[in-house]
Amino acid sequence: MADEIPPKNKPGILDKLIGHLLGNNKQNFQEVQLDAALIDEIIQIARESHPNEFVALLEGKVKDKILKIDGLVFLPGETSNQGAVMKTFMKPMVTGTVGSVHSHPGYNASPSPADLYFFSKNGLFHLIIAEPYDEYSIRAYDTRGREAEYMIV
Numbered sequence: 001m002a003d004e005i006p007p008k009n010k011p012g013i014l015d016k017l018i019g020h021l022l023g024n025n026k027q028n029f030q031e032v033q034l035d036a037a038l039i040d041e042i043i044q045i046a047r048e049s050h051p052n053e054f055v056a057l058l059e060g061k062v063k064d065k066i067l068k069i070d071g072l073v074f075l076p077g078e079t080s081n082q083g084a085v086m087k088t089f090m091k092p093m094v095t096g097t098v099g100s101v102h103s104h105p106g107y108n109a110s111p112s113p114a115d116l117y118f119f120s121k122n123g124l125f126h127l128i129i130a131e132p133y134d135e136y137s138i139r140a141y142d143t144r145g146r147e148a149e150y151m152i153v
């Protein structure tokens, strides 16, 4: 019968662009360190954005097997009521982005199916911050959507 490849299995131009921005080449690291001031900034932005989601990219690099994250890269039109993560292809060309952070209005910091798909395609490390938007309501995930450990430094 039909032997066409399902369109959903073909990498689209947007997938390629996001891959280019966040890096498809997975680097090895054993530990993640998040800058304490960055956590404060994420908390503040999540609160100010509420009830909207916000999304940003995480800036950092891997050195000596440590993934050190110390900056945010904001995207035009980063807040919306739905699908904030999927809008990240609107971002300007930047280097040194290693993952993403976005907020979940509500108390569930678990990744949605769209989040899991995004994580699997992009970057190394991802954060979701839910209400009440404090350092205890932040959860971290690896590219497979598994909860990840990190240190605040």
Ligand SMILES: [Zn+2]
Binding pocket: 085, 102, 103, 104, 111, 112, 115, 128
């Ligand atoms: Zn989400």
